[in-house]
Amino acid sequence: MKNKNIKYLIWFAFCIYIAAMVYFLFFCERYGRTGVSGYRYNLRPFSEIRRYIVHYDAIGFEGFMLNIVGNVVAFIPFGLCMPVFARSYRHFLVTFFNGLLMISCIETIQLVYKVGSFDVDDILLNIMGVMIGFFLYKAAVHIRKNIRKNKGE
Numbered sequence: 030m031k032n033k034n035i036k037y038l039i040w041f042a043f044c045i046y047i048a049a050m051v052y053f054l055f056f057c058e059r060y061g062r063t064g065v066s067g068y069r070y071n072l073r074p075f076s077e078i079r080r081y082i083v084h085y086d087a088i089g090f091e092g093f094m095l096n097i098v099g100n101v102v103a104f105i106p107f108g109l110c111m112p113v114f115a116r117s118y119r120h121f122l123v124t125f126f127n128g129l130l131m132i133s134c135i136e137t138i139q140l141v142y143k144v145g146s147f148d149v150d151d152i153l154l155n156i157m158g159v160m161i162g163f164f165l166y167k168a169a170v171h172i173r174k175n176i177r178k179n180k181g182e
Contacts, residue, residue, distance in 0.1 A: 036113065039114075055142075070148065072149055073149065074153065075153075101158040107128060108163035112167075124163045135155075
């Protein structure tokens with residue numbers, strides 16, 4: 030019963046996470062999600078990442094954190110929660126390719142509807158977040174098994 034309640038709590042938190050992601054990725058005015066003026070896209074890997082690092086003084090801490098760190102952190106919950114919900118996601122390649130597919134769909138929607146900007150670097154940073162979440166899940170499972178094993182001894 031306790032595990033079932035925890036799973037429901039995780040589902041609830043994940044639904045809130047998805048709603049927040051939809052808002053921030055497609056509707057939030059603060060991050061340039063409305064209107065088409067100044068629309069940009071980047072197809073060269075690492076060019077925006079490099080720009081944020083090289084021009085850190087001009088971009089500032091907040092800009093760096095929002096773009097570089099934010100793009101990674103935003104997708105950690107996906108990699109962390111999906112293995113809890115579906116057994117198939119407990120395999121690295123399944124999580125990787127499904128995360129890549131979801132992220133590519135998001136970036137394509139941004140490109141087609143001109144909300145935000147299409148950026149191949151965002152895909153790289155987002156998939157890094159998915160993988161961090163996946164490895165956090167694996168670490169938690171490993172720790173949980175060790176705790177159970179030690180209690181049994």
